Amino acid sequence: MSKQYKLVSCTINGKKREQMVDVRASLTDMLRNDFRLTSIKKGCEVGECGACTVLIDGEAFNSCIYLAVWAEGKEILTLEGLAGPNGEISDIQQAFIDEAAVQCGFCTPGFIMSATEILESGREYSDDEIRKLMSGHLCRCTGYENIFRAVKKTMLRRLGKNEEAEAV
Numbered sequence: 001m002s003k004q005y006k007l008v009s010c011t012i013n014g015k016k017r018e019q020m021v022d023v024r025a026s027l028t029d030m031l032r033n034d035f036r037l038t039s040i041k042k043g044c045e046v047g048e049c050g051a052c053t054v055l056i057d058g059e060a061f062n063s064c065i066y067l068a069v070w071a072e073g074k075e076i077l078t079l080e081g082l083a084g085p086n087g088e089i090s091d092i093q094q095a096f097i098d099e100a101a102v103q104c105g106f107c108t109p110g111f112i113m114s115a116t117e118i119l120e121s122g123r124e125y126s127d128d129e130i131r132k133l134m135s136g137h138l139c140r141c142t143g144y145e146n147i148f149r150a151v152k153k154t155m156l157r158r159l160g161k162n163e164e165a166e167a168v
Contacts, residue, residue, distance in 0.1 A: 010071045013081030021068040030068035039079035039109040050137030053110035060117040079109040095150035103141035115151045
């Protein structure tokens with residue numbers, strides 16, 4: 001059986017990109033193998049663990065079950081794209097450090113990308129809503145409370161509620 005290829009044009013971390021891909025390739029494979037974006041982790045490869053989460057047009061997706069060809073014309077954001085102009089880390093990344101929400105770090109990029117979707121909404125979510133929105137991720141080492149605190153504190157700070165954030 002011969003392989004079929006298609007040219008995919010999309011924006012990755014703010015840069016227009018084109019790549020010839022096998023029509024059966026996942027977005028995870030394209031981002032990791034063709035663009036060397038290694039924050040996207042291969043965990044379960046069936047959309048269960050969240051380690052491969054990226055934002056596509058602002059919405060969190062498991063890139064392992066998203067075909068690369070579906071990225072045509074889309075805007076894709078990975079953890080690498082959160083870096084500031086001089087390589088500085090984002091507020092949510094700093095919150096993960098401050099709250100000790102990182103141990104081995106394998107799942108962290110996916111968690112941060114889901115958190116980014118939440119934070120970009122500009123809404124204040126209840127504790128239950130945050131937990132539900134972050135529930136598509138598995139972590140074997142940190143426990144989830146530190147991750148939850150990092151997301152909640154960052155959300156409150158972005159909403160100008162610094163005193164409430166410190167009380168979390």
